[in-house]
Amino acid sequence: MKDYYKILGISKDASSEEIKKAFFRLAQRYHPDKGGNPEKFKEINEAYQILGDKEKRAQYDRFGTVFEEAPFGARRGETPFSEGFDFFSFGKDFDTSVFEEIFEDFFGAAPFARERTSKRKRGRDIFVDIKISLEETFTGVKKEISLEKFTTCSRCKGNGTEPGTRLKTCPSCRGAGKVKEIHQTFLGTFTRANVCPQCQGFGRIPEKNCSKCHGEGRIKEEKKSVVSIPAGISDKERILIAGEGEAGEKGQNSGNLYVRVYVMEHPYFVRRGDDIYFNFDVNFSQATLGDKIDIPTLAGKVGLQIPSGTQAGKLLRLKGMGIPHLNRRGKGDMYVKINVRTPQKLTKKQKELIKRLKEEGI
Ligand SMILES: [Zn+2]
Ligand SMILES: [Zn+2]
Structure with a gap:
């Protein structure tokens, strides 16, 4: 008859947190590698296997020592410490999650995650800045940039093998693509399968490396890329060009x-959203009587009718003369803000005329 609560030194109403902590403490104390008693260690583990599992604990609480009669015979694979001393040399199908949980609780991170799946890295991403003018956001523009980056080796097409030679089984992993890594911790020795560093998980390596790239499958060189910047792009917006980063090693995907995109400030147009704002000065007489003027727009000069009696500060709208919308049809508008110039230096004749206006109540 085993009292698992007694083995872990906890009360029957201990929380799962307390159970974990008790197990952790005792596992350290009784670990055989640290001169502890293996029998005792095995017992502690057994207790934890039951009490640390909600369902098993409930069964145990209900049926008492029932488990002792048939101690998880069918589930032996789940009990890591059941076979004498090779406690932590588990096979591939051993579930380390229980230990990860404990480690996470105590250290905030698991030192041995489950088998690392994909370690194969694609090429690096490249980040560049491009400056364009406001006019270029109106039309869209193609910019050529030159980058020094890893590009796929033209001789071997990226696989790192000298043309005409073959691939052979990787000697490091014997073709498995994975190698075992052994970790020593205070709880014992853990093994973990990692992607083979020699073949990057392929299981095969070239019989003879490519003479141009020395087997890397890529070479560093200056390469031009053309970046198509669409009309309507905004300042600081980012464009992703898939696969134009650095080539990965041995034919792995490119970054x-x-x-x-930085849109430079314009000397007289101001962009707000997809609308363009423009200040235009007119004379008092133009504002009063109305006039037809030429104003600059992003599409060139256009004629604009100033209505008679236009007040200072009036916004005149030129529909569809703004920046094209990036993700939908149409364009923003252009707004011309009318400033009325007050004359400062007048000739004698002008002064006379203004005085006459004044007398007329204007
Ligand atoms: Zn090559
Ligand atoms: Zn290998």
């Missing part, structure tokens, strides 16, 4: 190219 991406990210282009950050």
